[in-house]
Every structure is written in structure tokens, then in C-alpha cells.
Amino acid sequence: MRKKIVAANWKMNLTLAQGEKLVNELLQSGIQLDAHKEVVIAAPFPYLIIVKELLKGHPGFYVAAQNVAAEKAGAFTGEVNAEMLHSIHTDFVIIGHSERRELFGDSNAIVAKKIDLSLSHGLKPIFCCGEPLEVRKAGTQNAFVAKQLEEGLFHLTVAQLKNVVIAYEPIWAIGTGLTASSAQAQDMHAFIRSQVASKYGAAAANNLSILYGGSVKAANAAELFACEDVDGGLVGGASLVAAEFAGIVKSI
Numbered sequence: 001m002r003k004k005i006v007a008a009n010w011k012m013n014l015t016l017a018q019g020e021k022l023v024n025e026l027l028q029s030g031i032q033l034d035a036h037k038e039v040v041i042a043a044p045f046p047y048l049i050i051v052k053e054l055l056k057g058h059p060g061f062y063v064a065a066q067n068v069a070a071e072k073a074g075a076f077t078g079e080v081n082a083e084m085l086h087s088i089h090t091d092f093v094i095i096g097h098s099e100r101r102e103l104f105g106d107s108n109a110i111v112a113k114k115i116d117l118s119l120s121h122g123l124k125p126i127f128c129c130g131e132p133l134e135v136r137k138a139g140t141q142n143a144f145v146a147k148q149l150e151e152g153l154f155h156l157t158v159a160q161l162k163n164v165v166i167a168y169e170p171i172w173a174i175g176t177g178l179t180a181s182s183a184q185a186q187d188m189h190a191f192i193r194s195q196v197a198s199k200y201g202a203a204a205a206n207n208l209s210i211l212y213g214g215s216v217k218a219a220n221a222a223e224l225f226a227c228e229d230v231d232g233g234l235v236g237g238a239s240l241v242a243a244e245f246a247g248i249v250k251s252i
């Protein structure tokens with residue numbers, strides 16, 4: 001049975017005190033996780049050690065970085081590498097988020113390098129894909145996402161893929177209040193799973209968690225998560241309010 005996962009992507013928000021308060025409120029909000037459910041908190045780099053500490057003794061809660069360097073180590077001022085993240089017990093890392101692709105030039109080739117370095121240092125990548133509005137309007141979203149998968153992810157072995165989570169985040173739904181309908185989400189998730197199945201086989205595809213991201217909130221989470229191929233969510237804005245995020249987690 002594949003894992004159900006809800007991940008909070010705080011992006012560049014919250015002071016440390018606000019982040020600590022949010023985590024503490026979340027831990028006190030009565031979330032019950034079984035062995036097939038996980039909550040991941042993608043906090044800014046300087047908070048990772050502290051959030052990890054706060055989550056100690058709470059099985060099923062994990063921390064993620066929001067990015068990682070595409071280089072191993074060395075003279076790359078301002079960068080944080082996979083080995084460093086592993087050394088502070090980071091569990092997951094978001095790779096290929098559309099904001100990084102659009103604003104910071106993360107091409108499919110760079111995404112692939114980040115995936116490799118993360119896996120080789122024991123981090124689980126949350127690989128993000130998703131199309132812009134003009135592609136959705138043209139109806140070519142499947143081809144667009146297939147290319148992202150092919151160039152960013154499908155160089156992995158089947159054994160490596162076991163440690164990867166995919167997040168489908170249509171760019172037109174991120175931070176806009178426009179959510180993909182559950183039918184649009186299900187269609188794309190089923191398409192992604194079929195691509196994985198033809199490359200890696202049915203078993204690998206069935207075990208892969210595919211999260212939906214883009215204006216997920218407590219009010220629409222249950223409907224999205226009820227879709228057969230939607231295994232949870234990657235949540236931006238609504239992850240910054242404890243009660244709202246807890247409501248989303250309780251919907252998986």
C-alpha cells in the first residue's frame with residue numbers, strides 16, 4: 001500500500017518564533033497518523049534543525065528542505081548541499097518546484113542533478129512537475145509533464161525511484177486560489193502513474209505516492225484526496241495556519 005503524504009511548503013515565510021508556534025500547534029491538533037500516513041514540513045534552511053527537534057517523538061512527522069545545491073561541495077557561496085542536509089537529519093527535499101524552475105533557472109537537467117545528489121546522500125526527493133496556464137489552455141499538459149518526467153526523473157533506476165515522491169503542481173493553481181478540479185487532478189495523476197508504469201513497471205507505479213499541489217485547503221482537500229491516484233498534497237499558503245493545515249492532514 002502506497003503512503004499518503006501531506007507536505008507543508010512554508011516557502012519564504014515565517015520567523016523562527018512563528019514557525020515554532022505553528023509546529024507546536026500542529027502537534028497539539030489531534031492529528032492521528034497510522035503507518036501509511038506521513039506529514040512533512042518543508043521549512044527554510046535555518047529552521048530545519050529546530051523543526052526536526054520539535055518533531056522528535058512524533059512518529060510520521062518529517063522535515064524537508066525546499067531546495068538543494070546542484071553541486072557536490074566547494075566554492076558555491078550561499079548554496080547548501082545534500083550532504084549538509086543529511087548531516088542535520090533532513091528527511092526529504094523538494095526539487096524542481098515551479099518557483100525554482102521559473103525564478104532561479106532550475107532546468108530539467110539541473111533538477112536531475114539535484115535528484116541524484118539527494119538520493120546519494122539519503123534524502124528523499126519530492127519531485128515537482130506541472131504545466132503553466134498557456135500549456136493547459138492548449139491542451140498539451142500531458143506532453144509537457146511527460147517531458148519533465150523524462151528529463152528530470154526517468155534516468156533513475158527502479159530501486160532509486162522507491163525513495164522518490166512526485167508532486168503534480170499545475171502552475172496556474174499555485175497561490176492563485178484556482179484549484180484543479182478533482183477530475184483534472186485525477187486525470188493528470190493517472191497519466192503520471194501510467195508513464196511511470198511504462199518505464200518502471202506496474203509494481204513501481206503502484207507504490208509511488210503522487211501528491212497534488214495548488215491552492216489545497218481544508219475545504220477542498222477531502223475531495224481531491226478521494227481521487228484514486230491522488231495520494232496527498234503539497235500545500236503552500238494553507239500550511240501557514242495550524243488549524244487549516246491540520247484540517248488538510250485529517251483529510252488523508
Ligand SMILES: O=C(CO)COP(=O)(O)O
Nearest residue numbers: 009174175214215236237
Ligand atoms: O506551491 C505550492 C506548494 O509547493 C502550492 O502553493 P499554494 O498552496 O499556496 O497554492
